[in-house]
Every structure is written in structure tokens, then in C-alpha cells.
Amino acid sequence: MTRKTVRIAMNGVTGRMGHRQHLVRSILALREQGGLDLGDGTVLWPEPVLVGRRAHALRALAERYGLTEWSTDLDAVLADDTVDIYFDAQVTAAREDALKKAIAAGKHVYTEKPTATGLDGALQLARLAEAAGVRHGVVQDKIFLPGLLKLKRLVDGGFFGRILSVRGEFGYWVFEGDWQSAQRPSWNYRAEDGGGIVVDMFPHWEYVLHELFGRVTSVQALATTHIPRRWDEDGRPYAATADDAAYGIFEIEGGIVAQINASWAVRVHRDELVEFQVDGTEGSAVAGLRRCRVQHRSATPRPVWNPDVPATEVFRDQWQEVPDNTEFDNGFKAQWELFLKHVHTGAPYHWDLLAGARGVQLAELGLKSSAEGRRLEVPEITL
Ligand SMILES: NC(=O)c1ccc[n+]([C@@H]2O[C@H](COP(=O)([O-])OP(=O)(O)OC[C@H]3O[C@@H](n4cnc5c(N)ncnc54)[C@H](O)[C@@H]3O)[C@@H](O)[C@H]2O)c1
Numbered sequence: 251m252t253r254k255t256v257r258i259a260m261n262g263v264t265g266r267m268g269h270r271q272h273l274v275r276s277i278l279a280l281r282e283q284g285g286l287d288l289g290d291g292t293v294l295w296p297e298p299v300l301v302g303r304r305a306h307a308l309r310a311l312a313e314r315y316g317l318t319e320w321s322t323d324l325d326a327v328l329a330d331d332t333v334d335i336y337f338d339a340q341v342t343a344a345r346e347d348a349l350k351k352a353i354a355a356g357k358h359v360y361t362e363k364p365t366a367t368g369l370d371g372a373l374q375l376a377r378l379a380e381a382a383g384v385r386h387g388v389v390q391d392k393i394f395l396p397g398l399l400k401l402k403r404l405v406d407g408g409f410f411g412r413i414l415s416v417r418g419e420f421g422y423w424v425f426e427g428d429w430q431s432a433q434r435p436s437w438n439y440r441a442e443d444g445g446g447i448v449v450d451m452f453p454h455w456e457y458v459l460h461e462l463f464g465r466v467t468s469v470q471a472l473a474t475t476h477i478p479r480r481w482d483e484d485g486r487p488y489a490a491t492a493d494d495a496a497y498g499i500f501e502i503e504g505g506i507v508a509q510i511n512a513s514w515a516v517r518v519h520r521d522e523l524v525e526f527q528v529d530g531t532e533g534s535a536v537a538g539l540r541r542c543r544v545q546h547r548s549a550t551p552r553p554v555w556n557p558d559v560p561a562t563e564v565f566r567d568q569w570q571e572v573p574d575n576t577e578f579d580n581g582f583k584a585q586w587e588l589f590l591k592h593v594h595t596g597a598p599y600h601w602d603l604l605a606g607a608r609g610v611q612l613a614e615l616g617l618k619s620s621a622e623g624r625r626l627e628v629p630e631i632t633l
Pocket of ligand 1: 344
């Protein structure tokens with residue numbers, strides 16, 4: 251086996267996603283398993299170079315994980331020819347400029363979503379990356395979740411017959427921050443800092459719907475701010491200017507209708523923090539992050555509407571668990587592995603900056619639809 255080092259500049263690793271999911275659960279987990287076997291006698295050894303604004307935070311992170319390389323000078327890191335890949339998990343508003351610099355420096359780029367704050371910027375990134383001949387990828391982690399992988403298996407196996415509709419329910423209560431601290435960063439609730447649930451979640455809905463059921467052709471959304479005042483990380487009150495709930499209806503090619511609610515102002519009465527119910531002529535499924543349950547046409551009960559008597563059946567008990575039948579790895583790590591293979595072997599990879607731009611497009615049109623109070627077509631975008 252030949253060991254080949256791949257040097258990855260990781261920007262935004264002191265943040266929630268950058269730290270936990272990308273550094274610890276993906277890159278460090280890959281090192282713990284001995285690197286990534288490319289299947290051709292080569293093992294890739296990821297070497298992170300931590301990048302950020304605060305030296306003390308980066309030093310502490312590096313020391314904690316026994317890493318030696320960190321820098322507060324992004325330009326210098328990008329000018330280093332030994333750095334192969336630039337990864338970005340910064341706050342959304344800081345992403346576009348950093349990605350442009352990395353592409354101009356000839357780095358392959360991998361990034362969190364949303365890739366930019368608007369469709370024009372997101373498309374420009376995709377075009378710049380193509381023109382520069384660098385490889386590019388965007389995090390689309392939800393389709394790598396065990397629950398959704400099982401749902402995809404059902405779709406591919408033809409379980410549903412003709413798929414009619416999808417209803418998704420996402421959300422949980424995010425504390426306002428006064429009497430209990432908020433469990434999400436305060437910038438998420440300020441539109442001027444790139445926050446908002448539409449910008450955050452519609453990119454996820456785009457690739458989930460697209461990969462499982464087909465391209466989204468129209469959107470109708472109502473975005474609102476249920477909690478207008480919150481308290482930040484320092485206990486200071488601020489005006490929550492961004493939407494914290496979005497109720498969306500999406501048409502999908504082939505006539506499937508999807509309806510997805512997303513809210514940070516909802517209390518959970520579900521089995522998981524996100525759940526999708528899919529109804530088809532032959533059967534239905536409910537998939538969450540980890541679980542997936544089905545009800546076949548042949549086992550569908552016959553409820554009769556009668557408000558005069560208590561419910562006679564326990565409806566949840568009438569569903570059957572879909573078995574794992576395999577071992578599921580962390581979704582972020584699984585996608586990192588595919589991206590690293592793509593960079594080093596040219597293996598196909600379609601979760602790229604154009605796919606990322608479709609997510610930004612859906613968010614942009616979702617907000618426009620809400621502001622104008624009407625349904626909007628989603629035109630197909632190309633490079
Ligand atoms: N794929 C997913 O499921 C998922 C989930 C949550 C967030 N995200 C995305 O990941 C990105 C980071 O989100 P997060 O929740 O980790 O945020 P966070 O606030 O926890 O982390 C943000 C990171 O960016 C850095 N940063 C750079 N410039 C900054 C600036 N001007 N102000 C403040 N911080 C700055 C911070 O130091 C920190 O390292 C966002 O773009 C978000 O959309 C993706």
C-alpha cells in the first residue's frame with residue numbers, strides 16, 4: 251500500500267458543523283480508520299490545516315486533537331502549493347468570497363451549504379470552478395442518513411407504485427436565549443448575517459426531493475418570524491429579523507406534490523426531528539433520520555370517520571420497520587469519502603456546485619414566493 255497525503259485547508263472548524271461533523275466525525279474518523287483506501291493500492295491520508303479568525307480557538311482545537319497545522323491567514327494557506335483542497339464551513343455570509351479565492355488559487359473545493367447568498371453568486375462559483383478545472387463538491391448530508399437511504403431503497407425497488415405525495419415535518423423548539431441558552435448560533439436568526447430557516451433548510455429540501463423523487467418544478471412558501479426577539483451568546487437581546495418557520499409546497503416533475511413544514515418554534519410530537527411521509531398507490535412509508543417504516547397496500551386498514559367513538563386502532567402500530575440490512579456510516583463522512591475519491595481517482599460525483607446552486611435557487615424563490623404571496627416556477631439551471 252502506498253500512503254498518499256492529501257492536505258485539506260479547513261475553514262470554520264471552530265463552529266458547530268465544522269468541528270463536530272467535518273473535523274471530528276469525518277476527517278479525524280478517517281485517520282482513525284487508517285486513512286481512505288482508494289482500492290488501487292493507495293491509501294489517502296487526510297492532513298487538516300485548520301483555518302479561522304481566532305488564533306487562540308484554533309490553537310486549542312489543534313492541541314485537543316494532536317494536530318500541528320493551523321493558521322489565521324487564509325491567503326497564505328491558499329498560496330501554499332502543498333494544500334490540495336479548500337473546505338468551507340464558515341458562516342454562510344463569509345463563504346462566497348473565500349470559495350472564489352480558493353478556486354482562483356487552483357484548489358479543489360468542498361463546502362457546506364448554502365454555497366452563496368443568492369443564485370447569481372452560486373452559479374458564478376460553479377462556472378468559475380469548471381473554468382479553473384478544479385473538482386468541487388457541496389455537502390448534501392441528508393441523503394446519506396440511514397432513514398433516507400432506506401427510503402431511497404424503497405423508491406428504487408418500486409415499493410410505492412405511483413408516488414402521489416410527500417409530507418415532511420422538520421423542527422424543534424430553539425430556546426429564545428433568555429432563561430435557557432439557545433442551542434443554535436444567534437446569526438441564524440438575523441437576516442443581515444445570512445440567517446433564516448428558508449436559506450438554511452430549502453437547500454436540503456431541494457436535493458432530498460430531487461434525488462428521491464425528481465426535479466422540483468414549482469414552489470409556494472410562507473415564511474414567517476414567530477419569535478421576533480431573542481438573546482445572543484452573550485445574553486444580549488436582539489431583533490430576530492430572519493424567518494424562523496417556513497411552510498412550503500413543492501411540485502415535482504411527474505406530478506408528485508411535496509409539502510414540508512420547517513420550524514424552530516415547534517415542540518416535537520414525532521419520533522424524529524425530521525420525518526417524511528411518502529404515499530404511493532402500492533404503499534406508504536415514513537422515514538426519519540434513522541428509521542423507516544412502511545405500510546403496504548395489502549395491509550392498509552380501513553378507518554371509518556366517526557367522531558362519536560374513541561379511536562379504535564393504534565395507527566402507528568400498523569406499520570412495519572424496514573430493516574437496515576447494512577451498516578450505515580456517518581453521512582458527512584460517507585460524503586467526504588466520495589469527494590476525496592472523486593478528487594483523486596476522478597470517480598463520478600454529482601453533488602457539485604451546480605447541485606448546490608439549485609439549493610440556493612429554491613431558497614431564493616421560496617423567499618420570493620412568500621414575499622409576493624404566489625406560487626413560482628423553478629426554472630432548470632445549467633452552467
Ligand atoms: N449540512 C448541515 O446539515 C448543516 C447544519 C447546520 C449548518 N450548516 C451550515 O454550516 C455553516 C456553519 O454553520 P454552524 O451552525 O456551524 O455555525 P457556527 O456559528 O457554529 O460556526 C461558524 C464558523 O464560521 C466562523 N466564522 C467565519 N466568519 C465569521 C463571521 N464573520 N462571524 C461569525 N463567525 C464566523 C466561526 O468562527 C465558526 O468557525 C452554515 O453555512 C450553515 O448553513 C449545515
